[in-house]
Amino acid sequence: MEIWEMSTKEILSLLKSREITAQEVLDSYLCRITEVEPLVRAYLEVLEPEARAEAAKVDAMLIRGEDPGILSGLPCALKDNLALKGARCTCASKILENWVAPYDATCVARLKKQGAVFLGKTNMDEFAMGSSTENSAFGPTKNPWDLERVPGGSSGGSAAAVAAGMAPLALGSDTGGSIRQPASFTGTYGLKPTYGLVSRYGLVAFASSLDQIGPFGQSVWDCALLLEAIAGYDPLDSTSSRKEPFPYTKHLESSLRGLRAGVPGEFLGFGIDPDVREGFEKILEILSDMGVIVEETSLPTLPYALDTYYVIAPSEASSNLARFDGVRYGFRASAPNLESMYQKTRGEGFGREVRRRIMLGTFALSAGYYDAYYLRAARIRTLIRRDFENAFEKFDVLLSPTTPTAAFKLGEKIEDPISMYLADVLTVPVNLAGLPALSMPAGFVITGEKGKELPWGLQIIGKPFAETTVLQVGNALEQEIGKEINDKIRDMRRDLTRTRECEPVD
Amino acid sequence: MEIDVKHLEALAKVQLSADEEQVMEKDLRSILEHVKRLFELDVNDVPPTFGSGDIFGVDLDEDIPREGLKRDLILVGAPSIHDVFFKVPRESGASRDEEGKDRS
Structure with missing residues (x-):
């Protein structure tokens, strides 16, 4: 077995024992x-x-007998909106094509301190705006399960790199699902931490009240390990939480007996693919058999969440990207005066989706429309928060599929923003x-x-x-169903190698 | 609803071609049509959630001045500099000397 085919835990154990x-x-x-x-084009x-x-x-x-940290030489890929000193940080945008980060993001500095080895910067939707990685100025990433499909986005490069065996671990960022949705599409594990748990210093801002950095891995344990390395207070991010760092990997094992899981009915009304729905019902049965008390619940304002997001996120983006x-x-575009330089630079430097969101946000914040939209x-965001608060009075976790469908085809949705x-x-x-979710x-569905x-992915919201609770539920479920999934991942990776051997690629 | 794309271009400082303006107007119209559902709810008495201060347990830190990045490191990423300044085109056709005042 090649090293890249091993689990992260196995590699780490072999590294530590030298x-x-x-x-x-x-x-x-x-x-x-x-x-x-x-074939995959996961890296920029x-x-x-x-x-x-x-x-x-x-x-x-290691030879000197020193402790290099909890990652101890494990390779890690970084989404290209995270600053790594001395490396280009393009956000997959023409406007930052040759910009070199002059400092490390806090999460990057923490990974370095724990002995991570950075493999490279991964592809993404430009400035993290998108759900397919097709909005990259440098071309799309392909889904390793089917090279004619998208890996999801915006952290599609990180997800595809882990899925294809090109990195054991990766970091992404999640503003509206940009870790979880590509994790779901690529059969990887992805965690969006609670807002404030991971410092955003050195993450190129998209929507500051929504952005969080989080891990991708090949298991729940991988996500716990990476989270352990990057979480914790940072004076360089004024929204950073003062919660003490926690050894998540040491608290993964837990019986789920008596745990209360809610299934918001509204989540199942969003055009879920019947096969995903059937698979989700099976997972609920498995969890029930494990002693979890599963009940349907209601969060009445959930149907307004997407529209709320697509006002708030572009509004914040229009400000951040100024x-x-x-x-x-x-x-910089060449222009005769300052005003036209601004306009031409931004018109030519930003891609279509980024321009669309800047204009939408500008509209929602403009005089006469601010009250009506932003x-x-x-205000509706408050109602959505309250709905979650009410649900969590009764439940420990909430469950849903991560996405309504499995990965869609390249080009299938790119012309239709809605x-x-x-x-x-x-x-x-x-x-x-601002909640955590794995x-x-x-x-699997046949498509x-x-x-x-x-x-397809299961979303566990905490x-x-x-x-810790979210990871414990994920870990226990992984013990039950992980073998079949890992077998299929192994087959997919072998198919990918064979494709490379058989097909000439450009 | 009136969507004045030219006005938005000026506000956002993003120049579009005539074709791009047409597509932008169509896209904005369809997105705003979709988010119209937000008007179904009566939320006048609900306080807004703007950011981290409104999200549980995450309060903004004091804004304490601290040493930032070295100037040279920052200037090196700029498309055009002069000495220790960012260099930009003139604000308009007329020069500062002609108008006899500082327009900074």
Whole structure:
């Protein structure tokens, strides 16, 4: 078995016992990247020389008997909206095409401190605006399960890299589902932490009241490990929570007997694919058999969440992205005077979806429309938060599918913004309420004329800062159903290797 | 509903071509049509949730001045600089000297 085929836990154990070196682990992943990256296009940049230096540093520490940290030489991929000092940070946008980050994001600095080795920067929807990674200025990422389908977005590169075996771990960001939806589409595990648990310093802002950085992995344990490394108070983010850091990996095992899980009926009214619905019902039965008390519940304002999100997020984006004006960063269009330089730079530098959201947000914040749109949406956000608060008086977790369907085809929704936005219908309420939620692979549906099996994800939503409960539920369920899923992931990865061997790629 | 795309372009400082303006108007119209559902709810007595201060347990920290990034590191990412300044095109056709005043 190649190193990249092992579980993260196995690799870490072999690293700590010095049966393998960090450089061997890195070599294995770099080799895998060479093998399948031309098919998947998950990375915008692979940072081989820097990664080799980091791996050598970890190996030297291990030889000296020093503790390199809890990640101890594990490779990790970073979404390209996270600042890694000395590396380009493009947000998959032409406007930042050649911008090099002059500092480390706090989460990046913390991963470094724990011995992570950065494989590279992953593809994304431009400025994290999208649900398919097709909005990247540098071309789309493909879903490793079916190369004609999207990996989801906006963190599609990170999700696809982990799914294809091109990284054991990755970081993404989640503003309306941008970790959970691609995790669902690629059969990976992805966690959106509670707002404030992970510092946003060094994350290029999209919608500051909604953005959170979070982990992707191949198991619940992987997400717990990465969260452990990056969570905790940071004076550089004024919204950072003062909650004490927590060893999530040491508290994963727990009986679910007596745990109360609510299933909001409104979630199931959002055009869920019948096969996903059937699979979801089966998962509820499995959880019941494990001793979980599963009951239907109601959050009456959930049907308004998507519309609320698509007023609030673009409004915040229109403000946050005002800084990209051709003066301080990256691209500048040539123009005779300052005003036309601003307008041309932003018109040419931003892609279509980013321009659309800036204009929508500008509209919602403009004189005469602010009360009707932005203020109204902010008030409805309060109602949505209250609905969750009420539900959590009775339940420990809330459950739903992560997405209404499995991965859709490349190009299928790109011309229709509303249909693309609907891909986030089950994930945006969680961001509006600032809650933690995990997406984990929970089954497969057969889709398309080729009869390919595609994964779908289960969303486990927790109370504020109850990441431990969310991860415990995920972990217990993974013990029950994980074997079948891991077998299929192994088959998918082998198919990917064979595709590479058989088909010439450009 | 009136959507004045040219006015929005000026506010957002984003220049679109004539074709792009047409598509933008169509897209904004369909999105605003969709979010019209928000008007179904009576929320006049509901306080708004704007940001972190309104979200449980996450209060804004004091804004304490601290040392930031070194100037050289910041300037290196700019498309055009002069000495320690960001350099930009003139504000309009007329120069500062012609008008005899500082328009900064």
